[in-house]
Each structure stands twice: as C-alpha cells, then as structure tokens.
Amino acid sequence: MANKRIDEPTGTETMGHEWDGIEELNTPLPGWWLWTFYACIIFAIAYCVVYPSWPGMKEGSHGVFGWTSRGQLAQEMAAAKADRQVTLDAIAATSLEDLPANKDLMAKAVEGGKAAFKVNCVPCHGSGAAGSKGYPNLNDNDWLWGGSLTDIHTTLLHGIRQPGDAATRMSAMPAFGRDGMLQPAAVADVVSYVRSLSGLEPASAASQRGNAVFAANCVACHGPDAKGGRMFGAPNLADKIWLYGSTREDVTETVTNAHAGVMPAWGGRLDPVTIKMLAVYVHSLGGGEKFAQPAPAGAAPAPAGAASGATNGQP
Known part of the structure; x- marks a missing residue:
C-alpha cells in the first residue's frame, strides 16, 4: 500500500x-x-x-x-411418426396389386422401402442391392422364387429355409458327390454339360455324357431345358447368371456339396407395412416382373428339393 x-x-x-x-x-x-x-x-x-x-x-x-434431451427426442419422433402415419395407413389399406396405380403413394412406398432396405438388407445384398457370391443381385430379372410383387412379398414375409415358419420358401438340392449319388467322373461330365448351356464351355464328349446324367438326376427340378422351376426355387442353368460362381471349381462344388442359403423371415421382425414397402422397393430396382409367371406345364414339387446355388436372383 x-x-x-x-x-x-x-x-x-x-x-x-x-x-x-x-x-x-x-x-x-x-x-x-x-x-x-x-x-x-x-x-x-x-x-x-x-x-x-x-x-x-x-x-x-x-x-x-x-x-430431458431424450424426452425431447421422443416427442419429436412421435410428431414425425404422426406426420407419416397418414401415408403408412394409406399404404396399409392399399393392396400390393393396386399400389402401382397410385403413383404418388407408390413413390412414397418405394422411398420407405429404400430406407428399410438400408437398415435390414444391405449387410447381405449390398448398398446397391447388387449382392455378391452367395447373395443374390436384386437388380436383374433372374429370380429363383419369382419376381412379381406378390412373389417378392411372400419371400420377404416367410424367408428362405426358416425353421418355425410353415410357409417359408423351402428347397434342398442333393449333394450328389458328397452323398455318393454320382461318382466324380459323372460330376465332371454334368458340370461340363451345365457350363456348355450358357456358352462357358464348347460342346464335347464330356458334355454329351453329362446331358444323360442331367436327364437322369436334374430334370425333375431344373426342367428338360434346364431353365429352372420357381415352384421349388430351382435356378435357370441356361443363362449367364450364377449365384455361387461359374468356374468349373465353383460348379463342381455346387454339384458335389450343394448349397442351402437362408434368408430371414421378416414377417416376425418387421411390421406388415414395412414389408410391403420393402417388396415395392425391391420390385422397383429394375428386375421386378408385372405378374407371377406360371409354373411349367407338368411341373411337380420334387421330393428331394430344388437346387439353390447356380443362378442369381431372389435367394
């Protein structure tokens, strides 16, 4: 101081x-x-x-x-849900067959399905729905179980090979090599024949022998022209689309050990409107069919099941 x-x-x-x-x-x-x-x-x-x-x-x-911030978020989410509820109610009240006629409602359903796809389906089918080995490409027009709106909806609802769902898509390709139904030489011949159908191999003596093997063991599911049967999910073997690969090694593996891919039955996981929107979105990707295609004349369910592993499309 x-x-x-x-x-x-x-x-x-x-x-x-x-x-x-x-x-x-x-x-x-x-x-x-x-x-x-x-x-x-x-x-x-x-x-x-x-x-x-x-x-x-x-x-x-x-x-x-x-x-609380959580309480505020809950209020905002409830308000957003109330805003969407009118659209959701309209989608719920409209049948799948009638949705395409209402362009505005159809567009909203596609957007809703797109959002649901990103949350639930991207891990297997990819962000662009192009799939990968063992997971179908949903953009093309090759379908194991059908590509109409009702077909896709049924697949989503009940899944593929889902225990506990009586209406699930169910098929089982025999493991021809592993279970001894075909010897390795016969497996090699039928692989040559199958690959020749889509131009991957030229016709040969092996493919001619494989034709006879195919007629004796595979026609019941894949049909005499090898174009498959959607009644039991048998793929078209005459095109160039392969779910599990088209090399000799890949096709040999399929014939020898078979494949049995699974897909969730979304009916027990998602609400009906979300499943409907998902069906609409997948159908809109480019490969959707307008009507369900009839089963080939004379086709009947095969007791041992249909192949599930040589083509792309709905799993």
Whole structure:
C-alpha cells in the first residue's frame, strides 16, 4: 500500500509493485463486463435449478422443469411418426396389386422401402442391392422364387429355409458327390454339360455324357431345358447368371456339396407395412416382373428339393 501512487500520464493509481522500473496500473474492469459476468453467474445457478445438470451415483438431477434431451427426442419422433402415419395407413389399406396405380403413394412406398432396405438388407445384398457370391443381385430379372410383387412379398414375409415358419420358401438340392449319388467322373461330365448351356464351355464328349446324367438326376427340378422351376426355387442353368460362381471349381462344388442359403423371415421382425414397402422397393430396382409367371406345364414339387446355388436372383 505504501508504494502505491498516481501515475501522472494516465491519472490512474498503480498496484504498488515494480519490476525493473515497470509498474502495473490498477485499471478497473468495465462496468458492462462486470454486470455481464454477474449475469452469467446468476444464469448458471438458475440453469442448474431448472434443467438436469448435476451428476449422481445412479442418475443426475432432474431439474424443476423435468426436461430431458431424450424426452425431447421422443416427442419429436412421435410428431414425425404422426406426420407419416397418414401415408403408412394409406399404404396399409392399399393392396400390393393396386399400389402401382397410385403413383404418388407408390413413390412414397418405394422411398420407405429404400430406407428399410438400408437398415435390414444391405449387410447381405449390398448398398446397391447388387449382392455378391452367395447373395443374390436384386437388380436383374433372374429370380429363383419369382419376381412379381406378390412373389417378392411372400419371400420377404416367410424367408428362405426358416425353421418355425410353415410357409417359408423351402428347397434342398442333393449333394450328389458328397452323398455318393454320382461318382466324380459323372460330376465332371454334368458340370461340363451345365457350363456348355450358357456358352462357358464348347460342346464335347464330356458334355454329351453329362446331358444323360442331367436327364437322369436334374430334370425333375431344373426342367428338360434346364431353365429352372420357381415352384421349388430351382435356378435357370441356361443363362449367364450364377449365384455361387461359374468356374468349373465353383460348379463342381455346387454339384458335389450343394448349397442351402437362408434368408430371414421378416414377417416376425418387421411390421406388415414395412414389408410391403420393402417388396415395392425391391420390385422397383429394375428386375421386378408385372405378374407371377406360371409354373411349367407338368411341373411337380420334387421330393428331394430344388437346387439353390447356380443362378442369381431372389435367394
């Protein structure tokens, strides 16, 4: 206190200490800054009383308003759901067959299905629905179980090879090599024949022998022209689309050990409107068919099941 003095150039009192001839002025804070600081203190105390702020061992303080960010989110989600409910109700009340006639409602259903696809189907079919080895490409027009809206809806609803669902899509290709139904030489011949159908191999003596093997063992499911049978999910072997690969090794593996891919029965996981929107979205990708295709004349369900592993399309 004894060292304090008035600085002549500024007329301000000094703090009373000095370093190498340098002194500090006792300049007070501006009044507006002090009042703003005091207001912030008051606001902080009020905020801690009104809103949840203080953490505890099990839960934090609730605040006198009872507001929470989770509660606000729940309210916003409920409001958004209420806004969508009119559209969802309209989709629920419209049959699959009638949806394409209502362009506005159809567009909304496609968008809803697209969102549901990203959440539920992308892990297997990919973000563009192009699939991969063992997972069907949903953009093309090659379908094991049918590509109409009703066919796709049934597949989504009941899945593929799902235990506990009596209406699931069910087929089982015999493991011709593993179970000893065909010897390795016969497997090699039928592989040559099957690959020759789509131009992957030229006709040969092996493919001619394979034709006889095919007629004795595979016609019941794949048909005499090898174009498959949707009644039991037998793929078309005469095109160039292969679900499990088209190399000799891939086709040999399929004939020898067979494949039995599965798909969830979404009827037990998603609500009916979401499943309907998913069916509409998948149908809109480019490969959807307008009507269900009739089964080939004389076709009958095969007791041992149909092949599931040589072509792309609905799993």
